[in-house]
Amino acid sequence: MLTRFLKLGGLAVIVIAQSTLSYAADRVQIDNFEYENFPIVRPNHDSEAYTYRLWGHDSDNNAGDQRPGRAVVEQGQAFQGNSSMASIVDSALNTFIQYYPYDEDSFQYRYLREQIELYAGTNDWKFDTYNRLRFWVKVDENQTVPPDQQTNFHFGTYYRSTTGKRKSAEDGGNHGYHYYNLEPTGEWHQVIVDFHPSHIRGRRGSQEHGVLEYPTGENGFNYFDLMTRFYVTFTTSLTSYPGQHNFDGFELYHDANPENITQVYSLSGVYVPASKEIIVAWKRDKDEDDLAHEVRYSYSSIHAAGWDSAKTLENSTVAPKGQAGYNGMKFKTTTDKFQEFNNPASVFIGIKPVNSSQFREIEIPIGSIIRPRTINSLSIE
Numbered sequence: 001m002l003t004r005f006l007k008l009g010g011l012a013v014i015v016i017a018q019s020t021l022s023y024a025a026d027r028v029q030i031d032n033f034e035y036e037n038f039p040i041v042r043p044n045h046d047s048e049a050y051t052y053r054l055w056g057h058d059s060d061n062n063a064g065d066q067r068p069g070r071a072v073v074e075q076g077q078a079f080q081g082n083s084s085m086a087s088i089v090d091s092a093l094n095t096f097i098q099y100y101p102y103d104e105d106s107f108q109y110r111y112l113r114e115q116i117e118l119y120a121g122t123n124d125w126k127f128d129t130y131n132r133l134r135f136w137v138k139v140d141e142n143q144t145v146p147p148d149q150q151t152n153f154h155f156g157t158y159y160r161s162t163t164g165k166r167k168s169a170e171d172g173g174n175h176g177y178h179y180y181n182l183e184p185t186g187e188w189h190q191v192i193v194d195f196h197p198s199h200i201r202g203r204r205g206s207q208e209h210g211v212l213e214y215p216t217g218e219n220g221f222n223y224f225d226l227m228t229r230f231y232v233t234f235t236t237s238l239t240s241y242p243g244q245h246n247f248d249g250f251e252l253y254h255d256a257n258p259e260n261i262t263q264v265y266s267l268s269g270v271y272v273p274a275s276k277e278i279i280v281a282w283k284r285d286k287d288e289d290d291l292a293h294e295v296r297y298s299y300s301s302i303h304a305a306g307w308d309s310a311k312t313l314e315n316s317t318v319a320p321k322g323q324a325g326y327n328g329m330k331f332k333t334t335t336d337k338f339q340e341f342n343n344p345a346s347v348f349i350g351i352k353p354v355n356s357s358q359f360r361e362i363e364i365p366i367g368s369i370i371r372p373r374t375i376n377s378l379s380i381e
Contacts (some may be wrong), residue, residue, distance in 0.1 A: 006032050022199055022362055026129050030099075030250035031055075033073050034274050036082045039119070043100045051100050054115075055085060056230070058096045067093035069242075074161050078254075079136040079188040084248035089140075091239040095245050105215055107153070108166035109158075112227040128241075130224045130252035132211075133193040139184040139233075140243040144236045148281070148330040149322030153237040157345050159226040161216040169228040172214055175201040178266050182234075188248070189270040192362065195223045196265035197257050198283055199325075206324035208286040224252055232238035257303040260358035263288065269362045278364055280349050281330040284320060292319045294352050295331045297338065300363050302350040310350050311339055317354075343367050 031054075038053040050056030057071040067089075074086035087095040090294075101115035102108075110118070113125045119139050137153075146152055153175050161172025169182050176197035195213045201206060239301060266283040284293065294311035294317050296302065314337070319328050331351075335341050345367040352359035 006359070018321075021276075024253045024255060026126060026254035028125070028130060028252045030112070030116060030133075030135075030252065031085075032081055032249055033078075033083050033085050036073060038071070038073065041100060042104045042291040044104060050098055051102065051290040054100060056098055056100060057087060057141075058098055061093060061096075067091055067096060069095070069146065070376065071097050074246065077082070077138075079138075081248075084246045087232075087245045087247070088242055089234075089244070090242045091240070093242075093339040094234040094237060096233040097231060097247070101229055106166070109160070109169040109228045111160070111225070112230070113225060119329075127225050128220050128222050129254050131195065131222065132255050133224060133250070133252050135191055135232075135250040136188040136248045137182060137191055138186070138188050139182050139234075140238055140245050141184045141186065142240050142243055143182070143184045143234060143245070144239060145183050146181065146236060148181060149320070149326040149328040151181055151182040151198075151328060152234060153182045153191075153232075154178065154233050154235055155180070155191070156231045156233065157193075157197070157223075158162060158228045158230065159215055159223060159279065160228050161226065162218055162221055171235050173226060174214075177201075179283060179328070180266055181330060182268060183270075183279060185270055185272045185277075185279070186274070187270050187272050189268055190362065190364070194259075194261045196261045196264050196283075198266055198327075206286060256356055257301075259360050260356055261360065263291075263353045263356060264293070264360050265358040267351075267362050269349060269364045269365055271364050275279075276334045276336055277332060278335065278347060278349065279330065279350070280350060280362060280364075281328065282360065284327045284329050284353070286324050286327050288353070289320055289323045292354050294315050294318075294354055295328060296350045296352075298348045298350070299344045299346070300348065300349050300381045301363075302359070306358060307350065307352060307357075309347075313337055340349055 036054045041054050045052050050058045057069045060066050068091050068096040069089040072086050075083045078084045101110040157176040158169040159173040160170050164171030178193050179198035195211045263285045264282050269280040271278050298310045302310045318331050346363045350359045350361050
């Protein structure tokens with residue numbers, strides 16, 4: 001069980017949430033929406049504006065085109081706990097929800113870490129520690145899905161140098177984009193954000209940016225240390241409206257494994273019990289148009305046991321389908337193809353470029369085993 005103490009204005013609540021993954025020890029929860037309404041960050045602002053609350057649906061795009069919809073806390077729909085954030089959309093511009101850590105008193109943007117500490121009531125953030133950001137998405141059943149090499153979902157980041165002007169969310173930094181390809185499965189997709197952006201604003205779409213662990217060149221302050229606001233958005237339309245996407249379990253954590261985020265990034269995965277299907281998607285290096293990736297599976301961590309211990313599947317080599325910026329990769333299989341499959345708690349999927357000794361791993365929850373965890377200040381133990 002995860003226990004978190006949240007301070008929402010003058011109201012203090014204790015949040016209890018269930019989890020089915022074997023998490024890292026160093027972990028910080030951003031939000032799990034176990035409350036009735038999003039916290040207010042700009043009490044003197046227009047209450048109808050998306051910048052009024054910590055989470056808000058942006059009602060138009062940069063061109064001024066209207067994007068009707070809203071973000072709400074929905075009870076009874078959750079990956080963990082009892083509620084999640086619902087994005088209700090009424091137009092082809094689709095979901096665009098901002099996380100808005102604004103300081104109304106000083107008219108400046110807080111760092112993500114500062115906003116987390118504010119609501120947790122602590123000051124024990126571990127700098128240069130958290131190297132993954134994870135959340136869960138249930139995709140509307142009418143969401144369109146492009147070819148595997150393309151994208152339909154963005155996680156947008158803003159990062160600022162430690163000396164940047166705080167009235168800006170990105171002074172001394174920039175705006176990054178992390179691309180994904182998510183399908184309407186009716187289940188919760190796990191989305192993992194790492195230090196490797198798909199795109200940086202102002203650069204060519206075909207440009208490979210590599211791993212930006214220290215994006216401002218300041219040692220000791222990594223990508224997530226410097227993050228301020230962020231957003232989630234679906235970039236392709238629904239086949240009918242209104243529609244609804246749900247989000248839950250936003251968190252940061254430290255993955256101590258020697259993961260290959262240079263060649264395998266923007267990782268996501270889901271298990272669909274009705275069809276016994278596992279879907280894993282990721283982005284490859286944009287400069288490796290002809291390099292295949294091998295996929296293996298295990299019922300325990302492949303990092304712990306080694307790549308050679310993992311099991312292979314028929315047709316488990318994935319070849320690129322696009323070039324340069326069209327660098328999406330996707331692997332699908334069903335559990336009836338697995339050896340000795342007996343509804344384990346999780347399946348671990350490993351992805352290794354054929355020219356590398358390093359790989360990425362994603363744990364896909366399968367069963368209903370609850371692994372207890374307690375929270376001590378900002379860290380899960």
